[in-house]
Amino acid sequence: MVIRRLIAGLSHACLYLAALGAALMAVLISYVVVLRFGWHQTPHWAEELPRFILVWSAFLGGVACTYRRSHLTAGLLSTILPDGPLQNAVRKVGDVAMIFGLAVLGYAGWELSELTMGQPLPAIGVDAGYVYLALPVACAAMVIVQLGQLFGLVSDEAKES
Template sequence: MLRLLIKLNLYLSSVGVAIMATLIAWIVFMRFFAGVTPHWAEELPQFLLIWVAMTGAVWCSKNNSHLSAGILALWLKDQKITQFLHRVVDVLIIAAMVLLTKSGWDLTLLTMNQHTPAMQWPVGLLYLSVPVSCTFIGLVHIATLCASWRSSHE
């Protein structure tokens, strides 16, 4: 089930990037060739950028493709210590994602009655990207932790 959610997440991020690129091309065309800028020209790409970045973080977390220095692997040669530290990192990330999910949800509820200037969308929709993505990242790390736990006990 988690694999399906991550694939859906990646698909939605990809579609979001494609829509954002199309929108920006349309805005540039309208601004320079038609001399008119749509009223939503700044807000909609910002919404998409934030949602794409937050949902893309789930895929990066699943594939360990986020930024890391990789120095720990050079220092530690013992595989057991390395596995232990990876588990500690997973637990810390899960704890951080629980806190961020709760805080993001509170902020979403707090700002749901405020509206954006141009499109009149609830600002809470923008902040909703935080609890959604943090929940998925937490689930990814729970699955990673469970898988590493199972592999060490076999």
């Protein structure tokens, strides 16, 4: 099914971008450490650029976690309720609650991003709104994935991908 592949592709793209961001952050921070302790110089972007990359990587990684249902949970549902229709119904209610929560969070992130556009970060000169834009972008992607899970478009094999 096309929608299933699009959701899987979205999740995998976010995962790869998050991994790329983590690798880039490791390189940048290593470079800063060498400069700071080897030559007693610190680049002007030493704090802001890695933080910018960290925020985007964390939120994009959250999309992949949503796809795999690997966010931290108490795991009590499978212990309290037997497998069957009641457990599935409770899981669907959880999916709807997640969609609602992500929509509210994404909207708040959009508002914050709009509010901070035009306020450049001093070291790298990028508007602060672009940092906060990670929240609504990731929330929108997570809503898409969560809708796919709600309607059975994300299979259980997603946990293993």
